[in-house]
Amino acid sequence: MAQESKPWYRSQTKVGVVLLAGSAILATVGGWLTGSISMANAVVALIAEVGALKLAFGIRDWPVINRNK
Numbered sequence: 376m377a378q379e380s381k382p383w384y385r386s387q388t389k390v391g392v393v394l395l396a397g398s399a400i401l402a403t404v405g406g407w408l409t410g411s412i413s414m415a416n417a418v419v420a421l422i423a424e425v426g427a428l429k430l431a432f433g434i435r436d437w438p439v440i441n442r443n444k
Contacts, residue, residue, distance in 0.1 A: 383432065392431035399424045 383389045400421060407417035 389431055392428060396424050396428045396431075399427075 383393075403412070403417050403420045403424065406412040407414060412420075
């Protein structure tokens, strides 16, 4: 069964994850810049937040991986 080929912004789940992870990333960077969290904690949080984005999109949806799109 072939998957639909629709843009990521037409998926409510993917848009929700982008907004959620984007706000978490901005909060982490802001916390690090203001000094409320250490750089080590910020790096760990950023890795987890980027992982959430990758999980939502799936590795095969990324154009770097799937060059057929």
